[in-house]
Amino acid sequence: MIITLLPDNRTIDVPGGTTVSQLHALAGLPACPAPICARVNNKFEDLSFSLFCPKQVEYITPSSPEGMRCCVRSLCLMLYRAVTKLYPGARLRVRNSISHGYYCTIAFPDGAPRLPRPEVAAAVRAEMQELVARDLPIVRSELPTPQVAGMLRAQGLDEKARLIEDLSELYTVVYTLDTTTDTCIGPLAPSTGMLGVFDFIPWGDGYGYLLVPPSKDNPLVPAVPVEQPKLARAFAEYQRFNRIVGISGAADVHSMVRAKQAAMMVNIAEALSAKHIRAIADAITARFREGQAKIVLIAGPSSSGKTTFTKRLAIELLTNLIRPVMISLDDYFVDRHLTPVDEDGEYDYESIDAIDLRLFNAHLLDLTQGKEVNLPTYNFETGTRQYQKDKVISLPKDSILLIEGIHGLNPSLTERIPEKLKYRVYVSALTTIAVDEHNWIPTTDTRLIRRIVRDCKYRGTSPLDTIRRWPSVRRGEEKWIFPYQENADSMFNSSLLFELSVMRDEAERVLRTVPRTLPEYALARRLRLFLSYFPSIPTHLIPPTSLLREFLGGSTLKY
Numbered sequence: 001m002i003i004t005l006l007p008d009n010r011t012i013d014v015p016g017g018t019t020v021s022q023l024h025a026l027a028g029l030p031a032c033p034a035p036i037c038a039r040v041n042n043k044f045e046d047l048s049f050s051l052f053c054p055k056q057v058e059y060i061t062p063s064s065p066e067g068m069r070c071c072v073r074s075l076c077l078m079l080y081r082a083v084t085k086l087y088p089g090a091r092l093r094v095r096n097s098i099s100h101g102y103y104c105t106i107a108f109p110d111g112a113p114r115l116p117r118p119e120v121a122a123a124v125r126a127e128m129q130e131l132v133a134r135d136l137p138i139v140r141s142e143l144p145t146p147q148v149a150g151m152l153r154a155q156g157l158d159e160k161a162r163l164i165e166d167l168s169e170l171y172t173v174v175y176t177l178d179t180t181t182d183t184c185i186g187p188l189a190p191s192t193g194m195l196g197v198f199d200f201i202p203w204g205d206g207y208g209y210l211l212v213p214p215s216k217d218n219p220l221v222p223a224v225p226v227e228q229p230k231l232a233r234a235f236a237e238y239q240r241f242n243r244i245v246g247i248s249g250a251a252d253v254h255s256m257v258r259a260k261q262a263a264m265m266v267n268i269a270e271a272l273s274a275k276h277i278r279a280i281a282d283a284i285t286a287r288f289r290e291g292q293a294k295i296v297l298i299a300g301p302s303s304s305g306k307t308t309f310t311k312r313l314a315i316e317l318l319t320n321l322i323r324p325v326m327i328s329l330d331d332y333f334v335d336r337h338l339t340p341v342d343e344d345g346e347y348d349y350e351s352i353d354a355i356d357l358r359l360f361n362a363h364l365l366d367l368t369q370g371k372e373v374n375l376p377t378y379n380f381e382t383g384t385r386q387y388q389k390d391k392v393i394s395l396p397k398d399s400i401l402l403i404e405g406i407h408g409l410n411p412s413l414t415e416r417i418p419e420k421l422k423y424r425v426y427v428s429a430l431t432t433i434a435v436d437e438h439n440w441i442p443t444t445d446t447r448l449i450r451r452i453v454r455d456c457k458y459r460g461t462s463p464l465d466t467i468r469r470w471p472s473v474r475r476g477e478e479k480w481i482f483p484y485q486e487n488a489d490s491m492f493n494s495s496l497l498f499e500l501s502v503m504r505d506e507a508e509r510v511l512r513t514v515p516r517t518l519p520e521y522a523l524a525r526r527l528r529l530f531l532s533y534f535p536s537i538p539t540h541l542i543p544p545t546s547l548l549r550e551f552l553g554g555s556t557l558k559y
Contacts, residue, residue, distance in 0.1 A: 003051060005029075006039075006058035020057060021047035021190060033219075035059035036194060037070045037187040042521040044070075046140050046187040058519075062219045065471075066522070072102065072213045074138065074189040075128075075198050076438055079104070079211055081180040082127035084155070087112075087120075091156065093437050094211070096235050096430070100223040101210040102440070103203060103235070117202035121209055125200040131178070135193030139176045148172040151181050159251050160436045163533065166254040185439050185530060197222055204232050231430070234491040238432040241272060247497055249434045250533045257535040262498070266541045269497040273547065277309065280490045281316035284423050288322060288400055293423040294368050295401045299408030299484070300427035301477045303451040305494035305547040309427050310404045311557045312545065322400050325393060329405030331376050332360045336383025342472065350476035352407050356385075361416040367395040368421055406476075409484035426488035429495040435533050444474070446495060449507050449527060454551040456510045463510050467520045494547050501537040502548060508532075 001016050005027055012027050020038045024047075038045055039058040044066060051057075060067040076094055083092045089109035096103050106120065143151075149161040151174070160183055164172050174181050175188050189195060199222045203210035215223040242248050245268055247256065256265045287293035298313070300306045314324040332355050333339070342348040363373045375391040378384075395401060407413045409424050429450070431441040448470055455461035485491075508531055514524035542548055549555030 001051065002054045004054075004056045006056055014051070016052045018051050019047065020045060020049045020051065020059075023051065023057060024059060029059070033061040033063065034194060036062050036067050036074075036189050039066075039519065039522050042516060042519055043525060044187055044522050047190045048140055062214055068213065068216060068219075070187055070189060071195065071219075072211075073184050073186055074192075074195055075211060075213060076102070077138065077175060077177050077180070077182055077184065077188060078128050078131050078192055078195055079124065079200065080182060080438060081131065081177045082124050084180060085178075086123055086127055089156070091437070093434075094440050095239065095434065096432065096440055097442060098231060098235065099203070099210060099225045099228050100215075101199075101203070101212040101225050103232075104209045104211055105207055106209065107207075117207065117209070121200055121202050124209075128198065128200065129196075131192045132196045135191050136178055137191050138188050140173060140188070141176065142171045142173050145169055145172045148174055148181075148183070152183070155181070157182075157437060159249050160438075162251040163249065163254070163436050166251060166258075166535075167533065182438060183436070185435060185533075186526065201225070204236075228486055230426075230486050230488060230491055234493055235430055235432060238430065238493055238495075242432055242497070245497075247433060249436050251436065253433070253498070253501055254535050257501070257537065262501075262537045263541050266498050266502075266537070266543075270543055270546060273494075273496065274312075276492055277312050278316050280425060280492060281313055281320060283490060284313075284317065284400070285320040285322060287423055292420045293400070294395070294421045295364060295403065295414070295417065296423045296425065297408035297414065298402065298404045298425045298427060299406055299410075299481060299488075300494075301406070301447060301481050302473050303447040303454065303551070304428045305450075305550055306404050306427045307559065308545075308547045308550040308555070308557060309425075309492055309494060310402055312547075313425075314402060317400065321398065323396070323398055324402045325395060325399050326402045326404075327363075327375065329355060329360075329403060329407065331378045331385075332356050333378045333385070335385060339383075342475075344472075346472075348476075350406060350473075350480055352410055352412055352480060355407065355413070357412065357415075361414060364401070364414065364417050367393070367401065368417070370394070406481050409487040410480065411484075411487070424488045424490075426485045426491045427494055428485075428491075429499075430491075430493040431495045431499075432493070433495075433497055435530075441500070441530075443495075445527060445530060446499065449500070449503055449531070450551045452510060452527075453503060453506050457506075457551075457553060462513065463524060464514050464518065464520055467514065467523055496546075496548065498537055499548060500531060500534045502539055502542060502552070504531045504534055504536050506539075506552065 062071045091107040152161040197214040199212035212222045339347045340351045340353045372394045376385045429446045452463045511524045544556040
């Protein structure tokens with residue numbers, strides 16, 4: 001049986017039934033860095049995957065994005081095993097990614113003593129280190145779904161059990177570590193010995209902890225957590241709302257749809273979204289009436305819903321008797337020959353140095369001082385700035401500037417503008433609903449699904465091209481957006497409880513166009529698997545001003 005090893009296309013003849021792990025040894029590949037999973041015929045698989053016919057195999061290490069995902073999933077299983085061994089009856093929930101780690105909570109049984117968090121964290125960390133030292137295997141099995149549901153319920157994982165029953169699959173993949181069984185979305189490491197780089201520490205207020213994975217820059221050491229109190233409060237507020245309405249995971253969404261309450265779920269989530277936009281508008285208005293906040297800067301990563309948020313914020317400000325005036329940062333790009341280039345030699349329009357900061361600040365100062373400004377227009381065809389006589393604007397006393405762009409929170413963007421004149425808003429899809437107790441929804445995946453659907457429908461960009469471009473987009477976000485998000489005066493969460501159910505049908509349809517012969521198929525398939533955990537909700541239930549209309553279409557707002 002001939003196996004082709006990527007990326008160098010070397011072939012090797014091995015017996016049928018050889019596992020991907022055995023293949024690595026037979027091929028004499030370097031032991032360091034050790035692979036944690038593999039891409040087999042452009043599908044992500046465990047190293048225990050058996051090969052019975054010719055295939056292409058590419059090994060994945062923790063230094064790659066998908067390898068890091070596999071490492072984090074495996075750490076979560078090890079964490080679950082440690083918690084249940086130390087504290088029988090305790091309930092672990094992995095909630096969201098934050099501060100270079102993964103925020104978790106541990107709920108102890110009623111009547112159990114409330115232990116100090118530093119003591120719990122130290123005990124759990126030591127137990128996880130013991131599991132690493134024992135190098136226990138993480139065993140993948142595929143069992144009848146009713147049997148798996150029973151195993152999960154015996155461990156108190158009722159939410160997981162309900163979810164796999166709702167999916168109506170004959171068999172379900174489970175992973176076993178020691179005496180603990182769990183379900184995971186995607187492959188795991190072959191054993192605990194590979195998971196020695198981590199930390200587990202108390203985090204935030206209340207009873208939270210942070211599971212710290214290896215650093216993305218150096219997988220040999222744990223990441224360094226950063227304090228993000230504003231982002232943490234935004235997550236916590238929405239998670240409290242989720243508890244009140246009784247929707248914490250995909251199983252709850254299934255229950256709502258089955259009970260014909262999808263419309264109610266949509267209405268509640270949309271009402272919360274509108275309430276938060278109104279609250280931000282009121283906060284801006286209060287500052288504006290004090291002679292401050294003449295400029296509102298709105299920033300956020302790709303596909304976070306900045307454009308729709310800005311339009312709806314403008315409507316709310318109008319109801320507060322303030323006239324919004326909008327400026328596009330894109331019109332302040334330097335001429336193309338002056339644009340910086342990225343590591344691939346391509347024009348880097350996401351760099352702050354791609355913007356004429358001197359001219360931009362001069363115009364803002366003039367406007368806030370009551371002067372008229374002739375706004376530029378950037379011609380993307382010629383790569384030059386142009387001026388038109390009809391683009392002369394001013395800022396009357398009852399008006400406020402709204403500026404949307406990825407650099408809005410970066411102090412360098414408006415360094416010549418007095419701080420009291422600025423109000424900053426950070427917009428992102430901070431997904432607070434989970435798949436189940438131990439499988440969270442990455443905010444990055446939510447935004448990528450949005451972008452794939454939007455770019456395919458309205459920008460003539462195929463899902464394949466969007467996926468290929470995504471790593472560059474992510475690098476830009478890490479450099480130019482995320483370091484400044486705590487500078488925001490307000491944070492707006494554009495994620496909606498029902499979002500993945502509404503996006504599911506359209507996203508699955510376009511993701512199926514990614515050819516199986518290409519490496520990008522692995523990510524497209526992972527996203528489709530991820531979407532399959534949620535029931536479909538028809539788009540006609542979504543109001544015409546919903547933030548999701550920016551991606552799905554049908555909005556009454558003008559784009």
